[in-house]
Amino acid sequence: MEKFELHILGCGSALPTTRHFPSSQVVNVRDKLFMIDCGEGAQLQFRKSRLKFSRLNHIFISHLHGDHCFGLLGLISTLNLLGRTASLHIYSPCGLEEQMRPLIEYFNRQMTYPVLFHEFETGQPSLIYEDRSLTVTTIPLRHRMPTCGFLFAEKPRPNHIIREMIDFYRIPISELNRIKNGEDYVTPEGEIVPNNRLTRPSDPPRSYAYCSDTLPLASVVEQVRGVNLLFHEATFAEEEAPRAKETFHTTASEAATIAREAGVGQLLIGHFSARYEDETPLLEQARAVFPHTLLAKETLCVPI
């Protein structure tokens, strides 16, 4: 299986603690790195996770609260010091470029590479990134300001050709693409060789959904249905449910309910309130609802 894994750089919430950095993650898809959120210290954690700056070309910002984007300026400046030339693409709700551009220019007198902002509306899901093997779609969330999560989905891949069968039927190379895409083969004699004798299915496409910060939403259940891994914020334990609602956050058991209803493979919870010195109670509350739950943790790497 080709690489598809998630690195947690920070999983605390807005107030700093001695245990957590603010929000930031990196999705590694076949050695292309995609950063999600960029809280203060993200570049330090990036190095600590032994990731390569040269592999990072795309950063996705969920919303314009400081704990999700204050690390951008340092990261952008570091890439400049390193003499980067490739464009860096930043995807975010509207407003970020207007805030950041003057500081990027002030603190980097000579930029060695372009920083390109791509701003999106947060009201409905939209496809904001696509390459040969991956799409990234926004997941509308409900927080105290325009906020989106992100759905990373591998594209389905063509079937694998079974080389021995191609040789056996002496199938010409010109036919191979059609066969990979699922068609049967008709021999010169008119015999139909069904596709499933010529190919074996490729690995099923995998997907990862990131949802932070937000109230628990039924629309999220629909949009993340069946993903292999769901990261959902669980800022609070059940005891703080009123506080969660008031601040537009989610409790651990609410996050687990979403995971269960959406039938995801695995749930990872994070964005922990600074009040918890130990998140075990959050894990227990979530597992009571959805057993396949993990606690996020700095430098944790989860294969998808």
Added chain:
Amino acid sequence: MEKFELHILGCGSALPTTRHFPSSQVVNVRDKLFMIDCGEGAQLQFRKSRLKFSRLNHIFISHLHGDHCFGLLGLISTLNLLGRTASLHIYSPCGLEEQMRPLIEYFNRQMTYPVLFHEFETGQPSLIYEDRSLTVTTIPLRHRMPTCGFLFAEKPRPNHIIREMIDFYRIPISELNRIKNGEDYVTPEGEIVPNNRLTRPSDPPRSYAYCSDTLPLASVVEQVRGVNLLFHEATFAEEEAPRAKETFHTTASEAATIAREAGVGQLLIGHFSARYEDETPLLEQARAVFPHTLLAKETLCVPI
């Protein structure tokens, strides 16, 4: 002795490493905290050093390179989340407020406390802070942009009264202040009691000097003469002397030469280039010139 100590929050230079945070320190003078520089992650390291945000009212920024000030926005926002009401004073070379103010306002819709910028010219030493027991004076440095170090100096304190002698001579309370300030006492009978029989000297005032980033300067030697503790940047080892000069930095042995010529009590070197995975060679080079040298290190606390 009353508290006067230095906490290292970060002692790396501009490029992040897995070992160092960018520049930030806290001077604790009798439980008032003074931050010097505020690189990315300073607020995280502040918490890790178990310091109290409520004790921090003054931040001194040496120059407007990102690795010395990118932590301000996160720190200011955190203090706002904590509902701070006391003013926060930021002292820096000219230009910082114009850059920071729009972002402080954008990312903190409702500020609970005032942030007051005090900008200074860097051409000559100037007194930028004074209270009952302390002065802070700028130390002009020479870097690629206007830059100053900072000299923290305790004020001399009045002598301690020897209670038994006061009782013995039945000296009235109204005379005590004069005696603390060094005057002799004349008895009603006209006898002169010399001050040194009535008092013992208070502890000599202590001082700390911070010099980063800079070329080595003779004027620094003059200004930091005799300080108890000198922090001087030592970005490079001797082998990189040409690179140090080119980038307006100092080598470890140059820093030690300044310490020796200025006759300081102790030298602390930091602002290490990312190229060193182990700074022992820098320490050895400095100690060959000035034996009382220490390596800075995150969360190190040095009494002054």
